[in-house]
Amino acid sequence: MAGILFIISAPSGSGKSTLVNEVRKQLSGIEFSVSWTTRQPRGSEQHGREYNFTTREEFERMLAAGQFLEHAEVFGNYYGTARSSLELARREGHDLVLDIDVQGAAQVRATMPEAVSIFVLPPNPKVLRTRLRNRSRAEGVENEAEVYRRLGEASKEIENYREYGYILVNDTLDRAVAQLEAIVLAERFYRNDEPIAYRSRRVLEVAAGCLQANSQERLKPVLQAFGILNPPGQRELPFVEDFDEEDSQEEKEDLDKGDSNDEQRGLQ
Numbered sequence: 001m002a003g004i005l006f007i008i009s010a011p012s013g014s015g016k017s018t019l020v021n022e023v024r025k026q027l028s029g030i031e032f033s034v035s036w037t038t039r040q041p042r043g044s045e046q047h048g049r050e051y052n053f054t055t056r057e058e059f060e061r062m063l064a065a066g067q068f069l070e071h072a073e074v075f076g077n078y079y080g081t082a083r084s085s086l087e088l089a090r091r092e093g094h095d096l097v098l099d100i101d102v103q104g105a106a107q108v109r110a111t112m113p114e115a116v117s118i119f120v121l122p123p124n125p126k127v128l129r130t131r132l133r134n135r136s137r138a139e140g141v142e143n144e145a146e147v148y149r150r151l152g153e154a155s156k157e158i159e160n161y162r163e164y165g166y167i168l169v170n171d172t173l174d175r176a177v178a179q180l181e182a183i184v185l186a187e188r189f190y191r192n193d194e195p196i197a198y199r200s201r202r203v204l205e206v207a208a209g210c211l212q213a214n215s216q217e218r219l220k221p222v223l224q225a226f227g228i229l230n231p232p233g234q235r236e237l238p239f240v241e242d243f244d245e246e247d248s249q250e251e252k253e254d255l256d257k258g259d260s261n262d263e264q265r266g267l268q
C-alpha cells in the first residue's frame with residue numbers, strides 16, 4: 001500500500017509540532033520527517049529527534065549534492081527535507097508528515113501534487129504571541145525580540161493559506177488533534193480504501209469540514225484578526241507592546257487550555 005505524503009505548515013508557534021506528536025500517539029503508520037537545519041537547538045531539542053542540526057557549510061554541501069527534496073531559508077537559517085526521508089517512508093509503505101514552511105510546501109506541491117497539504121492557524125495574534133512566549137519560557141529562554149520577529153512573519157505566511165487543501169484552527173488542542181486525526185483517516189479511506197473502524201461517517205464529516213473549500217465562514221474572524229482581509233496599508237497586528245494584566249490572564253488561560261484533557265474530543 002502506498003504511503004500518503006502530508007505537508008503541514010503554520011506560522012511558528014501555532015502548535016503544529018504539538019498536533020503532529022499527539023496524532024502520532026493515536027495512529028500508527030505515520031513517520032515524521034526529521035528536517036535538517038542550521039539553527040541552534042532550542043530547550044530540550046535533540047539531534048536526530050526534532051531536527052538534524054548542522055552547519056551552514058555542511059548544509060550547502062548537501063544542497064549541492066542534490067540531497068534535499070526541498071529547502072528554504074527561514075528566520076535567517078536554512079531548513080531542508082532530505083530525500084532519504086521520503087525514500088525510507090515509501091519503502092516501508094508508511095505515511096510521511098513534513099512540517100515545513102510555506103516556501104518548502106510550494107516546492108513539494110510543484111513536484112508532488114498528490115501531497116495532502118494542511119495549514120494550521122492560531123485563533124488570533126494574541127494567542128500566537130502567548131504560545132510563542134510560553135514556549136520560550138518552557139525552554140528557559142526569554143527572547144522577546146525573537147517572539148516579535150516570528151509574530152511579524154505570521155501574517156505573511158497566513159496569506160498563503162489558499163494553497164492548502166485543509167485548514168485547521170488550533171484553538172482547543174483536543175479538537176484540533178481530533179480534526180487532524182480525521183483528515184489522516186479520511187485520506188487513507190479515500191486513497192487507499194482503508195476502512196475506518198470507528199465512527200466512520202463522523203470522521204469523514206469532520207475531515208470534510210476542514211477542507212479549505214468548506215472553511216470560509218470559520219476562517220473569516222481569524223483572517224480578520226491577522227489583518228489578512230484588511231486593505232493593504234492597514235495590516236498592522238493589533239498589539240500593545242506592554243505586557244499588561246489582561247495579557248497575563250489570557251496567557252494563563254491559553255496555557256490551561258493546552259494542558260486540559262477534559263475537553264470533549266471533536267469525534268465524540
Ligand code: ADP
Pocket residue numbers: 010011012013014015016017018019131132134135138170171172173174176254255257258259
Ligand atoms: P509550532 O510547531 O507550530 O512552532 P509548537 O507545537 O511548538 O508550535 O507550539 C507552541 C506552543 O504552544 C507550545 O508551548 C505548545 O505547548 C503550545 N500549544 C500548542 N497548541 C496549543 C493549544 N491548542 N492550546 C494552548 N497551547 C498550545
Ligand code: 5GP
Pocket residue numbers: 009010011012013035036039070071072074079080081099100101102103104105
Ligand atoms: P522552528 O525553528 O520554529 O522549528 O521552525 C521555523 C519554521 O521552519 C517553521 O515554519 C517550520 O515549519 C519550518 N521548517 C522546519 N523544517 C523545515 C524544512 O525541512 N523545510 C522547510 N522549508 N521549512 C522547515
